[in-house]
Amino acid sequence: MAELNDDQTREVNRCDTLIHYLDTVPNPPIWTPYVPFKKEVSLLRDNVDALNLLVPKKEASGKLETLSKEELKKLFAETVGDMFNIASVYAKKEGNTTLAGQVTKSATAIDRMKDTEIIGFAKSLSTDIFTNALLTNVVFETYGITAQMVTDAIDIATKFNSKIGLSASITVISDTANSDINKLVDAMRVNVGKLLNLSSFFKKDNSSFVTGLEKAAKLDNIGVRHTGIVASITVDGLPAEGGEVIIGKKKVVSNSQGNCKPMYVRAGDKLITVNYPGKPSKSITYHFIRGQVDNKKFEF
Numbered sequence: 001m002a003e004l005n006d007d008q009t010r011e012v013n014r015c016d017t018l019i020h021y022l023d024t025v026p027n028p029p030i031w032t033p034y035v036p037f038k039k040e041v042s043l044l045r046d047n048v049d050a051l052n053l054l055v056p057k058k059e060a061s062g063k064l065e066t067l068s069k070e071e072l073k074k075l076f077a078e079t080v081g082d083m084f085n086i087a088s089v090y091a092k093k094e095g096n097t098t099l100a101g102q103v104t105k106s107a108t109a110i111d112r113m114k115d116t117e118i119i120g121f122a123k124s125l126s127t128d129i130f131t132n133a134l135l136t137n138v139v140f141e142t143y144g145i146t147a148q149m150v151t152d153a154i155d156i157a158t159k160f161n162s163k164i165g166l167s168a169s170i171t172v173i174s175d176t177a178n179s180d181i182n183k184l185v186d187a188m189r190v191n192v193g194k195l196l197n198l199s200s201f202f203k204k205d206n207s208s209f210v211t212g213l214e215k216a217a218k219l220d221n222i223g224v225r226h227t228g229i230v231a232s233i234t235v236d237g238l239p240a241e242g243g244e245v246i247i248g249k250k251k252v253v254s255n256s257q258g259n260c261k262p263m264y265v266r267a268g269d270k271l272i273t274v275n276y277p278g279k280p281s282k283s284i285t286y287h288f289i290r291g292q293v294d295n296k297k298f299e300f
Contacts, residue, residue, distance in 0.1 A: 008185045010219045015048050015188050017146050018195070021216035024136055030202065030209050037198045044191035051184045072160035074111055074293055076118065078230070078261070079153045080125065081107025083145055087130075090143050102129045107230065108259050111295070115160075122157030126150050138208060144215040192217055227288050228263035235276060235300045243298070244275040263293070274298045 022031065022041060031037050084103035091100035113121065130150045134140055196217055199210045231254070233243035239258030244251055247270050252260040267288050274282045279300040286296070 008181065011185050011188055012048075012051065013148070013152075014217060014219050015044060015192065016148050018192065018213075018216045019045065019048065020146050020148050021141070021212060024141070026138075027209060027212075030206050034198070034201055037195065037201065040191055040194045040198060044188060044195070047184050047187045047191060051181060051188070054181055054184075069115075069160060071292070072156055073115070073118065074230070074295075076122070076153060076156045076160060077107045077111035078293065079149075079156060080110055080122075081105070083125075083130070083149060083153070086143050086145055090140055094139065099129070099134070106255075106257050106259060107261070108232065108257060108295075111230075118157050119161040122154045125153060141212045142208065142215060144218070146216065227267055228261060228265045228293050229272075229286070229288075229296045230293060231260050231262065231274070232295065232297045233258045233260075233274065233276065233300070234297070235279065237299075240276060240300070242277065243300075244273075245298075246273040246275070247271070261293075272296075276300050 019041075021027065031041070084105060087099060087103040090096070091103065110121075126147075130145065130147075132147075135145065135147050135150075196214065199213050203210050229245075231245045231252075233240045233245075233254045235243075239254075239256070241254055241256045241258065243254040243258070243260075245254070245260055245262055247262050247265055250262055250265065252262050254260045265288050269285055269287050272284050272286050282298055282300070
């Protein structure tokens with residue numbers, strides 16, 4: 001059996017996000033008159049449509065089927081937590097107190113929610129928080145949160161809620177189909193590259209459109225599992241800001257909730273060193289499993 005790997009999944013997610021951005025008002029009138037750009041968009045759509053005939057689009061959002069209930073909840077928490085962090089920056093900069101009050105939950109807080117609360121909270125992302133009015137706001141668009149990302153988060157919550165466990169990955173039956181997928185994904189990468197090159201045509205009169213295009217064309221992480229930990233640091237039982245978690249050359253610092261997320265760690269046994277001012281360092285050897293993110297608590 002052949003399968004869509006993580007890099008290919010990321011490419012599919014990127015193209016979905018890019019097409020959504022191009023189709024979102026007020027963008028179509030900007031790019032459709034420029035024929036070379038319009039032709040490349042058409043080619044990208046054709047390649048995406050052809051790929052979706054081989055791999056259902058819903059499944060292309062990520063390999064979620066065999067993740068356990070706990071893993072799905074962690075993934076949902078991390079996904080929404082990252083979106084909330086981005087939205088919080090926008091809300092504070094624009095003085096949007098309503099939105100600022102809606103995106104205060106951290107990934108850790110979401111992960112600690114009752115299982116029965118997850119699906120309702122997920123649905124509120126589109127009905128109450130990331131509404132169409134917000135997502136189509138020209139200023140907010142530049143922050144890179146799209147309707148597809150919201151849909152993907154709700155999809156994770158739905159799978160968590162129903163506790164479904166099916167195939168281990170996105171699969172297709174034949175080697176011929178797998179070869180076709182490789183060709184289509186490669187062609188999509190070329191399409192995106194050409195669109196970015198052609199976007200220089202718009203920079204003079206529509207610089208904000210180009211900025212949004214560049215953000216939409218970045219490879220996203222929605223639906224892709226990374227390797228790492230969510231670390232919680234406490235001192236005398238209280239969340240501790242300013243603690244350091246060191247894994248090899250990677251160093252992250254805990255926030256005001258005592259949390260940090262060392263990610264993109266290579267699988268295998270790694271030494272984790274945790275420092276906090278005025279306290280003896282703690283060191284443990286931890287076995288990182290590829291594609292798995294675990295919670296680890298460090299108490300001083």
